[in-house]
Amino acid sequence: MNIRLRHDTIVRSLRRTGTSTVDALAQEVGASRRTVLRDICALRDAGFVIHSETGPGGGVQLDPQSVQTTARLNxxxxxxxxxxxxxxxxxxxxxxxxxxxxxxxxxxxxxxxxxxxxxxxxxxxxxxxxxxxxxxxxxxxxxxxxxxxxxxxxxxxxxxxxxxxxxxxxxxxxxxxxxxxxxxxxxxxxxxxxxxxxxxxxxxxxxxxxxxxxxxxxxxxxxxxxxxxxxxxxxxxxxxxx
Amino acid sequence: MNIRLRHDTIVRSLRRTGTSTVDALAQEVGASRRTVLRDICALRDAGFVIHSETGPGGGVQLDPQSVQTTARLNxxxxxxxxxxxxxxxxxxxxxxxxxxxxxxxxxxxxxxxxxxxxxxxxxxxxxxxxxxxxxxxxxxxxxxxxxxxxxxxxxxxxxxxxxxxxxxxxxxxxxxxxxxxxxxxxxxxxxxxxxxxxxxxxxxxxxxxxxxxxxxxxxxxxxxxxxxxxxxxxxxxxxxxx
DNA sequence: CATATAGTGACAAAATTTGGCACTAATATG
DNA sequence: CATATTAGTGCCAAATTTTGTCACTATATG
Structure with missing residues (x-):
């Protein structure tokens, strides 16, 4: 699957907030929790490093160094x-x-x-x-x-x-x-x-x-x-x- | 629309053959003529320069210099x-x-x-x-x-x-x-x-x-x-x- | 144990893409 | 001029993919 616009929004949000819950992300992005989880999966497949922790106070966290950018070069x-x-x-x-x-x-x-x-x-x-x-x-x-x-x-x-x-x-x-x-x-x-x-x-x-x-x-x-x-x-x- | 795998196949085919008809491309790629035309449209939108000529002996031709590549960099x-x-x-x-x-x-x-x-x-x-x-x-x-x-x-x-x-x-x-x-x-x-x-x-x-x-x-x-x-x-x- | 969180699987609904068709436009050829 | 060949467009139903919902598991905290 391709990294699409919404993925970018997720990445940006994670970069800004540091740590966030999937639910919060879903609300911010305007998609369902399930979809956000699927997107996170896709991002991980693409090489983004996203840590996660279960339990109260947990959430997902993006390793800023793993952020990739797509460039179109001729x-x-x-x-x-x-x-x-x-x-x-x-x-x-x-x-x-x-x-x-x-x-x-x-x-x-x-x-x-x-x-x-x-x-x-x-x-x-x-x-x-x-x-x-x-x-x-x-x-x-x-x-x-x-x-x-x-x-x-x-x-x-x-x-x-x-x-x-x-x-x-x-x-x-x-x-x-x-x-x-x-x-x-x-x-x-x-x-x-x-x-x-x-x-x-x-x-x-x-x-x-x-x-x-x-x-x-x-x-x-x-x-x-x-x-x-x-x-x-x-x-x-x-x-x-x- | 994103440039997807099939687009890449089209580009590669065009780079190899120089000039080709849409029908030939469709057959090679395994998609319908309509879809290939849509893809060509998308490629043009993305900045690829594709010349075309109607009539017998015509076809589509890709300007090799306009070929772009997507790179994922962190x-x-x-x-x-x-x-x-x-x-x-x-x-x-x-x-x-x-x-x-x-x-x-x-x-x-x-x-x-x-x-x-x-x-x-x-x-x-x-x-x-x-x-x-x-x-x-x-x-x-x-x-x-x-x-x-x-x-x-x-x-x-x-x-x-x-x-x-x-x-x-x-x-x-x-x-x-x-x-x-x-x-x-x-x-x-x-x-x-x-x-x-x-x-x-x-x-x-x-x-x-x-x-x-x-x-x-x-x-x-x-x-x-x-x-x-x-x-x-x-x-x-x-x-x-x- | 109750609560909060990540994550998975299944399935129907929603959205998007695809293929087929009819069509227009342009150009070469006889 | 008539015909054949080619690019390109609009429309619609079929096919495919994505999304949302729901039920579920696993783990951590208090």
Whole structure:
């Protein structure tokens, strides 16, 4: 059963009053005692911790820390949160990384089940290299956030990605690739993708990608990306080679 | 109406097929055409963008970017995400701060309505000072994340907070205060609170707080915290004074 | 023991959702 | 233009789910 409006009212009332009897709750909510008991049951099933005590002076009590909230996020927003937290975690600069992780795990759980594995793998593939001091990251110019949704759809839906790429020599080509990972080596971002035309993994510098678009209907199966020297030495990634 | 299991099936099917007719969807989902149309209506109401075209070769098509996911987060997790993003935003080190903000705005919207204002105000009060390079933040030792849930409940529920405080001279006192804000001046964290016993705002260094606990039932009304010199000059915050 | 409280099971009443049907509107095709 | 195909709407009865009522058990307090 879903958590509905009345459940929310019950939770709010319990948060306010601390302890309350079921009868009082029923009266406040405008439902029967039986229904409130059923709702409490549903809330417990949903993970809310509700203590209860029988006898005079007893009642039900909500553990405030167990209160959950439902948020409706679109994939882009989930993605942004993921990147925020992943970057933070990689940089190990907050003691809250674990907590944030727990929150993200729940977001993942709420995603269509067949997407979770991909998302998790994507996160695993989101390598954050040695961070420069924050000041350097702030002018991250080369990565245009407006392009993000396209990449994100491609990753989550496993769709081929087509884009214009200008290589280090200025030559422009059209690519159709299987996006595999994003590599963040601040302040530069890279797309790691399998290029079927060249039968090889390639690293594309984000700032050199333009007009990215998903190819509708053309999906691929994820591969594991080996970050090994024979693909492209990471040490060269910040250099002129892309 | 809530987004239920069947809606999810429809969304997944649409994401996979790209375009589909209502009849095909109905067959796949195992419901009548009428019901599927009703579901599509509900999804649109919920913000999903579903294009449709009449006539032969027509059908319905889901805009993948509009796909939303419901996440159930407890307050601690929301809090952790908030802090992550707030810190990131303050440091302006990611181009995604706005996106993440949008996601958090939705999370806030899903919170019990009477808590949103407080939460927003809390975020406003979450001052992040001049950030040191990340390396310095990583040894943030003085702030014990295990204490976070207590603070967070106190903030969200507007409960008095009782704790042991060891001041700079080593003297230990028990405090009962109204938590007003958290101030982050990496690598140090401060609790800004109104101390009714002293009728004044005080700044408590997080690392000097021990055994914090909410005082159940004892709530306060939020005040605006003036970060002005007459309370405690920010310039002195990193010094011995607390 | 009497009272107050949480919690359960069963069943009918009430409310909501679903399916079927007839219909309109739009668009492509011959 | 006629026809077929598709989205979408309004209505109503059938199907399903939720709710309320009642009788009940269990536990704690005085």
């Amino acid at each position: 994939v882009t927003e989930v993605f942004a949160l993921l990147i925020s937290v992943a970057t933070m975690r990689a940089a190990q600069n907050l003691p809250f990384a674990d907590l944030a992780d727990a929150g993200l795990a729940k977001i993942e759980k709420a995603l269509p089940s067949d997407k979770v594995r991909d998302l998790r793998r994507f996160l695993d593939c989101l390598h954050v290299g040695q961070l420069s001091p924050l000041q350097d990251i702030s002018n991250i110019g080369p990565m245009d956030p407006a392009l993000l949704p396209t990449f994100e759809v491609a990753f989550l839906e496993k769709l081929y990605l087509r884009f214009q790429y200008t290589d280090a020599k200025g030559a422009q080509t059209t690519r159709e690739v299987e996006p595999q990972a994003m590599l963040i080596l601040p302040p530069l971002w890279y797309l790691v993708a399998w290029d079927p035309a060249r039968k090889d993994f390639r690293h594309f510098r984000m700032g050199r990608i333009s007009q990215p678009e998903c190819i509708p209907g053309k999906t691929f199966r994820h591969r594991h990306v080996p970050f090994e020297d024979d693909v492209c030495p990471l040490s060269e990634m910040n250099g002129p080679r892309s | 307050v601690t997790e929301v809090f952790a995400l908030l802090i992550s993003v707030a810190t990131m935003r303050a440091a302006q080190n990611l181009p995604f701060a706005d996106l993440a903000d949008a996601g958090l705005a939705k999370i806030e919207k899903a919170l019990p309505s009477d808590k949103v204002r407080d939460l927003r105000r809390f975020l406003d009060c979450l001052h992040v000072g001049q950030l040191s390079p990340l390396q310095d933040i990583s040894n943030i030792g003085p702030m014990d994340p295990a204490l976070l849930p207590t603070f967070e409940v106190a903030f969200l529920e507007k409960l008095y907070l009782r704790f042991q405080y060891t001041d700079a001279k080593g003297a230990q006192t028990t405090r009962e205060v109204e938590p007003q804000a958290m101030l982050i001046l990496p690598p140090l964290w401060y609790l800004v609170a109104w101390d009714p016993a002293r009728k004044d705002f005080r700044h408590f260094r997080m690392g000097r707080i021990s055994q914090p606990e909410c005082i159940p039932g004892k709530t306060f009304r939020h005040r605006h915290v003036p970060f002005e010199d007459d309370v405690c000059p920010l310039s002195e915050m990193n010094g011995p004074r607390s």
